[in-house]
Amino acid sequence: MGVALRVRSVLSVTVLAVGLVLLLQPVGAAVTEVRQDSGVLTGIVEYQCTTTGSAEKQDIKVEVALTMPTTATTGEQMSIGWQGTYAEGTGLKAPATGLTTGTGLYAYASISELPGLTSATGVGTLTTVAANQVIPLPTVSVSLKTTPSNAGTATVRPAALNFGTAANAPSIECEVQNRTALTTYPLTVTAADQTGTEPETDTGTETDTDTESDAGTEPETDTGTDGNGKVQQTPSGPAATGGGGERGPDGRVFLLTGSLLILTAATGLLLRRRAWR
Template structure:
């Protein structure tokens, strides 16, 4: 086993202005990953070094599939060769990413198309970016590192398995997943607008008014009740039709004045009927 100190090369790549404004900045990290590759049919082992470039997603949300970009190129002199029996037609590359410290999420898988090399030939890696896909079930933050790569016709039918040897020295990339669309944690103002106040007793007010009107009408229509009807449409003074002066007060005042006048007249007449001191006696 070879031990080598690897210094990862970190490159910060900004998207074009139009995309960076919408999706933010994508962090691209390239580093050398050491693999021990085993041919399952024979048990033969090869030491392989791949320069792996990971591109972390931006704008990831819970419940939605996210994609981590994986791109690999061999370090010269440390390529993977096809086994003696060659590779079956339809063999693919399966690239994995290890996800840690994230609730319910441990890995992502990417599939890349390959050629069909002959025995002893270098197995080509996909020329483009392989999307490593996974779907988080909840919001959170975790870390991502390059993981194993396998070669086979299906994920379970592997011809060559490559395990990471220098996992502890690989760069960890932050993976941030926001809450799903529509959840409270995603709303910039979870409280929302304050609703307008509602009249606490609308029904009681209407019922009280209707009851009072019915009682007044019954009293007014009852014969001989002595209640005077108040004209409708009067001024809103706060006292209704009972706020003005009572007519009975004027009637009583008038009666008192008449009685006082009659009493005064009677007294004057009695004084005038007595004998005069200078009158002569009757003969």
């Protein structure tokens, strides 16, 4: 009877220890998931490609990821990162003449809902490709550049792909077929910083005492307002928005503490029973 009691006690302690291990696993998994979230979206773009001098059309699918700039300011050139890979076993084949040295991939992004800004474009380097062979897409990110003239929030989508020796002389043109189903990306453009002009005007018109007062208040207020405006409007991934539910006390810590106390009590009871015998 005593042996059976000891076996049951040992089994109870073992089950409790295993439960504590399982309790700790979700905590680590949650941290890993947050760190892996880069905030970069991807989507499958369906293209229909036409080769100059040929009536044959090719349908391909490309998985495209666009990386928005962390800051975009009116009057300054900005860059959108473009990365593409063929999807679902498709691939664009070179024409019967192949691709010669100097041929590039011209990638486009469409920009809507922001006056005066409709697209961004960039070129990626390609290697020489023999006739009827699949054209490899650039392995490095292609920078799509444009310059906004107005502040506001825009919607960005992947757009056309062209292949040729110049932007205005494509030998292969690929047009988007599923535009309404594409992943969209938010882009925020802020107005250019005007902080540097007001303090100079105040310094030239006020006395020395007033100048010191202005320097201690107005420039800091203007700078803080512009800075906060940029940060609040700049799109960023989850890793930059704060800890959310992971901030503050975690209820599982209290549960773990209570479980450890139970484990300690169970172990002490077992030892006392063995001592009595």
